[in-house]
Amino acid sequence: MTRSDVQLMLDVKAGDEQSFGLLLQRYRTPLVNFLYRMVRSREQAEDLAQEVFIRVYRAREEYVPSAKFTTWLFRIATNLALNCLRDHRHEKLEISMDAPVTADAEDGDEKPFEVADKHPTIEQELLEEDRKKMIRRAIERLPEKQRAAVLLHKYQELDYAEIAKILSCSESALKSLLFRAYETLRVELAPLVARRGTR
Amino acid sequence: MSCERMENRILAYMDGRLSEAERAEVQKHLDACTVCRVRATEFSSVNDLLDELPMIEPSPGFDVRVRARIAAEPARQSWWDWLRLPPRVAFASSVLLLATMFVIYRGGDPGPVPIPPDQADAAMMQDLSVMEDHDTLSNFEPLKELPPPVDTNSADDDQQDM
Numbered sequence: 265m266t267r268s269d270v271q272l273m274l275d276v277k278a279g280d281e282q283s284f285g286l287l288l289q290r291y292r293t294p295l296v297n298f299l300y301r302m303v304r305s306r307e308q309a310e311d312l313a314q315e316v317f318i319r320v321y322r323a324r325e326e327y328v329p330s331a332k333f334t335t336w337l338f339r340i341a342t343n344l345a346l347n348c349l350r351d352h353r354h355e356k357l358e359i360s361m362d363a364p365v366t367a368d369a370e371d372g373d374e375k376p377f378e379v380a381d382k383h384p385t386i387e388q389e390l391l392e393e394d395r396k397k398m399i400r401r402a403i404e405r406l407p408e409k410q411r412a413a414v415l416l417h418k419y420q421e422l423d424y425a426e427i428a429k430i431l432s433c434s435e436s437a438l439k440s441l442l443f444r445a446y447e448t449l450r451v452e453l454a455p456l457v458a459r460r461g462t463r
Numbered sequence: 464m465s466c467e468r469m470e471n472r473i474l475a476y477m478d479g480r481l482s483e484a485e486r487a488e489v490q491k492h493l494d495a496c497t498v499c500r501v502r503a504t505e506f507s508s509v510n511d512l513l514d515e516l517p518m519i520e521p522s523p524g525f526d527v528r529v530r531a532r533i534a535a536e537p538a539r540q541s542w543w544d545w546l547r548l549p550p551r552v553a554f555a556s557s558v559l560l561l562a563t564m565f566v567i568y569r570g571g572d573p574g575p576v577p578i579p580p581d582q583a584d585a586a587m588m589q590d591l592s593v594m595e596d597h598d599t600l601s602n603f604e605p606l607k608e609l610p611p612p613v614d615t616n617s618a619d620d621d622q623q624d625m
Contacts, residue, residue, distance in 0.1 A: 288529060296521045310525060317529050322536065399512050417474075418513050424480070439471040446474065449509045450502070457508045 269333035276324045284324075288317055294420060295341055301415050302345035303352075304404055312344045332426060339430045342412050349408055395456060402452035410445035417442060464492040469499050477507055 267275070267283070269290070275283035295316055300309035319340050403411060409431060416427045428438040450457060464472075469492060475481050476489045493500045578586070 284533075285526075285530075288526060292521050292525055292529075293518065296525070297518050300519055301516075306519065306522075310521060310528075313521070314525070314529050314532060318532055318536070321533055396515060396517075399516055403513075403516075414513075418510070424475070436471060439474065442474050443470045446506050446509055449513075450505045453509060453512055456512055457505050 270329040273320075273324070273327050273333055274329065276321070277327050284321060287320070291337060292317075295337070298338065298415055298420060299341060299345055301400075301403060301419070302342075302408075302411060303348055308348060308352075312341070312348060315344055316341045331429065334420070334422060335426045335429050338416060338420065338422070338426075342416075342430050345412070346408055398456065399453065402449050405452065406445055406448060410441055410448070413438060413441045414445045414449075464488055466492075466496060466499055469496075473499070473503055473506060477503065477510065 267286070269287065272283040272287050276287070292313065295313040296309050299312045299316075300306055303309055303312065316337065320337065403414065406414065413427060413431060416422050416430060417424075422430070424435050424438055428435045431438065431441075433441070469489065472481065472485065472489050476486065481489065493503055
């Protein structure tokens with residue numbers, strides 16, 4: 265039988281290191297993805313995800329299952345990501361202005377754009393890559409809190425109450441935050457949205 | 464329902480997180496309002512576009528690095544553990560404590576010296592002289608209540624004059 269997150273955490277509290285391994289296995293991919301989409305650097309995302317797990321481990325003895333485990337986990341992750349963005353804001357701006365245009369592949373290898381071959385599949389691939397890049401950039405341009413709200417809502421599928429707790433706001437404020445984020449995305453992604461509409 | 468109220472419901476409507484009654488209310492508004500209907504359709508398209516971003520996998524060494532950091536974490540100590548000293552330190556501390564007590568006992572203030580009984584009696588007799596002090600007697604309250612003393616010399620003189 266699969267143990268719940270809370271049960272695993274209580275077992276970690278009781279000294280069971282294997283249960284921590286199961287939590288690590290369960291949440292490393294969602295955490296790294298969430299943090300990657302927040303900070304836009306794979307290396308930083310992995311460092312931050314490690315820090316989240318370390319903080320969970322350090323807090324094991326004081327753990328009380330008062331809220332959902334994911335709320336706690338993503339709250340730590342969101343705070344770390346927001347702090348990281350604040351600390352590197354200036355640096356990030358310099359990088360994005362000076363960096364050469366790259367395909368910024370999702371697999372983490374940021375390959376420079378290659379000149380398109382005449383081959384139609386490569387052209388298609390490039391178009392597809394352009395499309396993904398546009399979506400990524402639209403998310404990246406969102407204000408940090410709106411970005412976190414969209415990522416938690418869309419990719420982690422957390423409920424509104426949980427996301428509101430993570431972002432320390434009311435449910436009503438969260439809905440308003442999400443509405444504004446989707447409005448921005450609708451404008452930023454208008455060409456893609458229109459293409460979808462004509463399909 | 465107004466378009467403003469739709470702001471808080473449109474995403475919940477798309478997510479299927481509304482009650483039956485709320486859903487029917489939103490649907491009724493969408494049927495009547497073109498602006499909100501277009502917005503709902505485009506929000507849905509945005510939602511689908513966000514699905515196109517692939518997931519990344521953590522690098523193969525991720526778990527190893529987390530475990531290494533956990534292994535490097537200092538072990539937690541309870542308050543009782545703080546009181547536990549290594550045997551050598553405990554022995555040295557005990558010896559130092561005993562030595563300090565010995566030095567204080569031998570070289571410090573010897574305290575009050577016991578007085579032999581005959582000397583104690585003599586001291587008490589010395590204190591008795593205080594009782595004969597005139598001031599002490601004059602301020603002794605019970606004596607004040609006594610009648611004034613009779614002057615015997617003056618009485619004798621009066622009898623001789625007669």
